[in-house]
Amino acid sequence: MKKIIYLWCYIIGFIIIAYIQGLYVNLGVLNTKDFFLNKSYFILATFVLGIIIISGIYLSMTGFSIIKIYPIVMIILGCAYMYVFPAMSAYDEIAHFISAYKISNNLLGEQATVKDGHVIIRARDLWLEDVNGDYTFDEIKSVEEGVLIPEEGSYGKIISSKLEETSYKVFYGEGNIRSSNNYISFNGKDYEKAQSLHSPVNTIPTVYLVPAIGITLARTLNLGSTGLVLFGRMANLILFIVFCTLGMYFLPKCKEFIFLISLLPTTLELAASYSYDAIMISSLIFFVAYVFYLAHKKSTFDIKDLIIVSLISGLILPCKIVYFPLLLLLFAIPIYKFKFKGKSNTKIEKENIIFFLISAVVVLLSWVFAMYLVNRTAVVGYSTSNTASLEWAGEESYTISYLLQNKFKAIKIFYNTMILQLEYYHQTMFGLYLGHADIVVGIPYIGFLMLNIAMVFAIFGNGKETMLTKKEKILSAVSIAFVVFLVLLSMLIAWTPISSEFIEGVNGRYFIPILLPILLILKNNHIIIREGTKRNIIFLFIFISGISLLKIFSTVCIRL
Numbered sequence: 001m002k003k004i005i006y007l008w009c010y011i012i013g014f015i016i017i018a019y020i021q022g023l024y025v026n027l028g029v030l031n032t033k034d035f036f037l038n039k040s041y042f043i044l045a046t047f048v049l050g051i052i053i054i055s056g057i058y059l060s061m062t063g064f065s066i067i068k069i070y071p072i073v074m075i076i077l078g079c080a081y082m083y084v085f086p087a088m089s090a091y092d093e094i095a096h097f098i099s100a101y102k103i104s105n106n107l108l109g110e111q112a113t114v115k116d117g118h119v120i121i122r123a124r125d126l127w128l129e130d131v132n133g134d135y136t137f138d139e140i141k142s143v144e145e146g147v148l149i150p151e152e153g154s155y156g157k158i159i160s161s162k163l164e165e166t167s168y169k170v171f172y173g174e175g176n177i178r179s180s181n182n183y184i185s186f187n188g189k190d191y192e193k194a195q196s197l198h199s200p201v202n203t204i205p206t207v208y209l210v211p212a213i214g215i216t217l218a219r220t221l222n223l224g225s226t227g228l229v230l231f232g233r234m235a236n237l238i239l240f241i242v243f244c245t246l247g248m249y250f251l252p253k254c255k256e257f258i259f260l261i262s263l264l265p266t267t268l269e270l271a272a273s274y275s276y277d278a279i280m281i282s283s284l285i286f287f288v289a290y291v292f293y294l295a296h297k298k299s300t301f302d303i304k305d306l307i308i309v310s311l312i313s314g315l316i317l318p319c320k321i322v323y324f325p326l327l328l329l330l331f332a333i334p335i336y337k338f339k340f341k342g343k344s345n346t347k348i349e350k351e352n353i354i355f356f357l358i359s360a361v362v363v364l365l366s367w368v369f370a371m372y373l374v375n376r377t378a379v380v381g382y383s384t385s386n387t388a389s390l391e392w393a394g395e396e397s398y399t400i401s402y403l404l405q406n407k408f409k410a411i412k413i414f415y416n417t418m419i420l421q422l423e424y425y426h427q428t429m430f431g432l433y434l435g436h437a438d439i440v441v442g443i444p445y446i447g448f449l450m451l452n453i454a455m456v457f458a459i460f461g462n463g464k465e466t467m468l469t470k471k472e473k474i475l476s477a478v479s480i481a482f483v484v485f486l487v488l489l490s491m492l493i494a495w496t497p498i499s500s501e502f503i504e505g506v507n508g509r510y511f512i513p514i515l516l517p518i519l520l521i522l523k524n525n526h527i528i529i530r531e532g533t534k535r536n537i538i539f540l541f542i543f544i545s546g547i548s549l550l551k552i553f554s555t556v557c558i559r560l
Contacts, residue, residue, distance in 0.1 A: 007056045010543055014052055017547050018045045021554040028557035034169050037557055044080060044553060048546040051076045055542050059535040066538065067248045070259055071241050074271075077263070077545055078237040082272040084553050086171040087128060087229040089160035089435050090273035091509070092201075094129060096208070097274045099200040100232055103212035104219065114145050114195050123148055123194040124179040125225045130156030131170060135197075137186050148184055148191035156197070163435045164559040175226035204374045206315040207276040211236045236278050240271040243282035247516075251289035252296045253467050256534045257519045258285055260458060263541040264451070265431025265443050265548055266509050276319055277509055283316045284323060284513040292520075295332045295472065300339045306359050314366030318374050322490055323513055325482035327363065332472045396498045403492075417488060417502040429508030429515075434552070437507065441555060443548035450544055454537045461525040468520050476517040483514050 025041045028034075051073060058069045088094045102119045105112040113119055126148070127133070134156045141149040150156075160167040170178075183190035214235030218228040244262050248255045261267060261281075270277045290308065294301055309330065317323055336348045338356040390397045403410040427433055432448045435441040443451075468476065487510050488503050495505030 003060045007053075007060060010052065010056060010539075011049070014049055014543070014547060018049070018550055021550040024554035025557045028165055028554075028560065031560060032165055032169070034165070034173060036173060037165075037168060040083070040168075040172070041550075041553060041557075044083065045550060047076060047080060048549060052543055052546055056539055059539045060532075066255060066259055066535065067245065070248060070262075071245055073542060074241045074244070074262060075237070077268055077542070077549075078241070078272045079234075080546075080549050081265075081268045082230065082233050082237065084549050084556075085163070085269055085272065085435065086160050086167050087226075088158050089163050089167065090269055090275050091277075091436060091507070093274050094158050094161075094198050095201050096211075096276055097128075097229070097232070098196050098198045099203075099205075099276075100208040100211040100215055100274055101196070102200050103205055103208050104215040107212060107216045108219065114147055114149065117199070119196045119198075119200055120147055120193050121196050122182070122219070123184040123191050124182055125228065126184065126194045126196070127159075127178045128225055128229070129158050129196060129198060131159045132157050139187055142186065142191065143189070145195070146193070148186060148194040150195060150197050154197060161436070163438060163441050163556050165557050166560075168556065171226060171229075176224045179224035179226070201276070202374070203276065203320075204315065204318045204370055207279050207319045208274075210239045210279075211274050232274060233272055236274060237272050240278045240282040243279070243286045247282070247286040247289035250286070250293040250297075252293060254520060254523055256458060256538055257516055258289065259538050260455065260541055261285065261512065261515050261519075263538070263545055264429070264512070265434060265545055266429055267512055268545060269431070269434050270509060270512075277512075279316065280320060280323070281513050283312060284326060285516050287312045287316075287326065288329060288516050288520075291329045291332060292468075292472075294337070295334070299337065299343060301333055301337045301355075301359070302339060302341060306362060309359075310363050310366045313363045314370045317367055318370040321371065322486035322510075323483055324367065325479045325486070326514070326517075327367070328475060328479040328482075329517070330360075330363065332475055390495070390497050397494070398492050398496055398498055400493065402498075413492065413496075413500075413502060414488060417506075420502045421506065425506065425508040425511060427508065429511055431548070440559065441552055443544065444551055447544040447548055450540065454540050455519075457529060458534065458537050459519060459522045459524065460527040460529050461523065467523050473521050476521050480514050480517055480521075484511070487511070 022038075022041055022045070025037060029037050055069060055073055058064060059066070088097065090096075098119045098121070101121055102112050105120060111120055126135070130150075135150040135154045137154075138149045138151045159171055183192055184194060185191075211232040214232035215228055218231035221227075223231065240262075244258055248258045251258065262271070267281060270281065287309075294305060298305070313327060317327070335352050335356050336346055338352045338359060340351065340355055398413075427448070428437060430448055430451050431443045432445070433439055433442045442448075488506060491505040492503045496503050
């Protein structure tokens, strides 16, 4: 009876909040006359209320596994975030979109780029990066390439680069109309293809393969720009859910941590976008879960496990070199478990040592080979350059050589960064600022506080449950420390002007992939909580994500 009363309190509270936020939406609509937003808000609120009721009943009143409801919650909330955050509103999403588009060209057997390496897209999709039609075009190059080429120096506004009411109006209200014509006419010639002015990301292409398949499917069905964007995003979201579901399946204990990390508003926004952070977060969650499954549950580490780990090492980790230290977690697997076939015993034999060494070499070489193919130029540049400049800052940047010659200043800037920026990393990790770190668009501060309090309670146990051994905690802590150091170092070299007193360009989302091992280290039984409390914390996260969506949608609707 008490659980039913609590659930009704949540439902009534949600309805009251939804009504208040609806008044803000209506206020914006009265100014813009975009009446479809009222209907959209009602549908959004209905879907969110539905998932709150379903998850509330499932988590509070049943003892069923949380793994079963995880995909349902994530697909509904992910689609809701996809709608509230329209095309290109996530961090650097235009670059990720163009990168996936390039691979889609390859999948269709079409020319992927023009001579200078810029990606070819459908002319009907060009408005996504030039929403106001400001591009001017180069007639000579366009005729030469057979592709509509914007003139060098052209500037166009990317849709949703600043999330405001116009973003909804243009993408959802006008998107299909803007992309209804397959051609753009220029100087008496119709161009079916155009060149994007945004360069693709120079990284391993596998991280864009799945969203590229979504784009390819949309192009095959001859969908407009809106459908094309949503198909690619949906493919990325499904991949995220698959990886995290597998992570929950394999993680021996504390499965709720993966659910909670997935429900962070920042994580949901990234998962429902083209960002490669979606696959980085989910694949590394799976990797950490699988490693501890091998260490605690599976009796042997065999060829199949070597293939799985090597695929993560060779196809995912090269995307961001800073997460390479997570491979250290593999040393948590006891050597006696390394066996080509058959069952193992607790005694270390020659076969175990041989297979362990082979496995270490294979995993390392898979990463090194992929890094050489994809990032060799950047790595050599970072490690050998004596001078560098930042175009956006108009001054020199830090280099490895400079840092080695000025060790005290290097220590000082790292110290200053932790003192001055830790709060910002925390806020951007949990979703206080979303979009392009927009201080207006984000979850309510009270929701931010509740997420933090609930996450603290989540690390406590029932007095019996343990997860990591002392050795595993030390190993995890070392790998996490190296990741944090490399994240800061990379942005110090790549983005920080030499006059800055702290490292610039670092965002809290960079630390989400290491949040699972952090929580596993913190897991303890010093304070005992009931088993049902964990499920209530998950429900609270779902509730906060839901009301945050309504708040963000209403904020954008009155941001004229």
